[in-house]
Amino acid sequence: MPGADRAESAAQPLAPEVAEGAGTPARAEVEALLYREARLLDERRFEEWLALFTPDGRYLIPAGDTEDPEVEPAIADDDHDTLEDRIHRLRSPVTWAQSPPSRTVHVVGGVEVWPGLAPAECRVHATAVVYESRGGQTRSFAARCLYVLRRVEEGDTPWRIALKRVLLVNRDQPLFNLTFLL
């Protein structure tokens, strides 16, 4: 596939040559945030999950290797409002693709932290395997998750998610029902 070469470019924000910056959180702190994020999703505490995002936070699941969802449409391309809508959808009894709802387990690992490209930000790479069970079938999805975290003053978590980008290994394949949160 010609896409194979371009796949690596999707990891651009991870450029490790960027020097350690002041205020980059310790890995343990980031891990705690990601584990909590995973647990909130698995416990269907979606509103608390959304509260981990900054008001301008984005949730992006690309369908290809292009960075820009206006050039190549994404599988999910959500700003804060759209995430609210998505959660509303997950709570509605007439969202047929989630009736019955998916049960999930997010397994998160391989957490690495880099300084961000903007002040008070850091970048995180993690791997995730998501098991999803619904309608008598269990499926698994593997992804590299790229985060941009931003330090905020308020709340008990100083770091919030400004961007979560989920790079599914099979994002170039036709997939069935990804209406749960990855």
Add this chain to the structure above:
Amino acid sequence: MAVPYSCRLVSRRPSGYAPPVAGPRRAAKNQPAANGPRNTEAVAAAGGPSCRGHPDTGTCGAAKADFHSPASEVTPLDAQSPVPGTAAVREIDVDDLVLEDRVHRLLYTSPALFDAEMRRIFERTWVFVGHESEVSQPGDYLSTLVGRQPVILSRHADGSLHVLLNRCMHRGAVVCRAEHGNSTAFRCMYHGWVYDTRGDLIAVPFPGGYGPGFDQAALGLPRAPRIGTYRGFVFASLSPAGPSLEAHLGKAREYLDLILDAAPEGAIAVRSGVERYAYPANWKLQIENLLDGYHPNFTHQIAFEISERRRGVSGRKANSEGSGATARTFGPGHGVLHYSAVNRGYQGRDADQPEYRRLLEERLGKDRASEVLRADIQLFVFPNLFFQSARQHFRVVRPLAVDRTEVYAYPYTLGGAPEAMNRRQVRSLAWWASPAAFGQPDDLEAFVRCQEGLQVTAAEWVLFARGLHRERISADGEVTGDVTDEVPQRGIYREWKRLMHDARG
């Protein structure tokens, strides 16, 4: 004439004995004459003429279904009646499967019928393979499927377009696995045979090993016997005979013009990625659904709710009975949902950009520009191509197996339109047509539930009776009904039946 929904399909006797029941056979006489002479023909399992099996299992020889079961006068079509030694007479008559207002569940569950669909529909009629803008430069190619057969659409050095069967003439490997790219040649990875972008075999390694009878010139990649284009859309037919592309498209060209004229330069470009989704159910559930104005208020209740809250509009009213929107069918199975009377088309979204309107009026004149800006239509081109003007994309339905389907949704950009407008349109597709979207996944849930429910043998029929009593037929043969009427679905199955009838496929 409608048939009582409880009536069962009658199996025909080899003797020509007509069972003493009124029912579907008689109703079927109301079918348009275009269905041609009746042709009771065996739908063989993949094994060939000596290997005819039960349509639900696709098995050979020992299959225990016999549609000429002498055991009872009225037999459900898929009854299991073991009659040893009668393998050769297992037949399905498509007239028994598709009536005016209903189709049989076997259309969705029978692997043997699926095989027959691939041969008689997809390997015969015109099938979309790609858009010229995807292969605009010499050496550009894309690979896709016509039915189950892998093909390559390529642009040769001289600018000519070719649809090549993707299969090395040596041992059969596909010579191209990339979805698209640019190359001067296709080299088979197995033994290194090389074909140019016209399909000619231009190199065979160690040629001394082949004797004087080896005819390299005759070993080019097979080509689709017929290829045709309309406004950049390239279609291929794997059958050397049949109606021209122009005749096949018929009035679909007018509707396509209405959609594509929204490009100020008159041409669209298909270079903006693709949304792909898959579902474990029959492909026809998707094509029925694309022009189904009856389901949105129920299947998409939540999407409409969200859309109304955020944007103040939704498809709720347009898809209500009596909204003024219409469902239409015309030609060989094509159809349209026509919302122009109730929705605003580009006018409501982008025509507020004065520059866009000006460019369009410059090329089309005021009247046609207004018509195009107002247009909100969904067009289905039989057997598997669908356009939605409002979401500026088209979709290709790929049947993989009787219960496995993939759909590719391609956003396109309007040549000459403001870039911001095109970019917004590309981006918006994720909201409706991705596997994580707010719309399409609820349809997929419906397809999966249908595939499950259609395993029930006590009820054999899927009903498309809605609006049959209020169809209007125009002088050019287009049939129109309320947007919630099952007019397009009846059109699809009339063409399905006509093609499936003909055993030459």
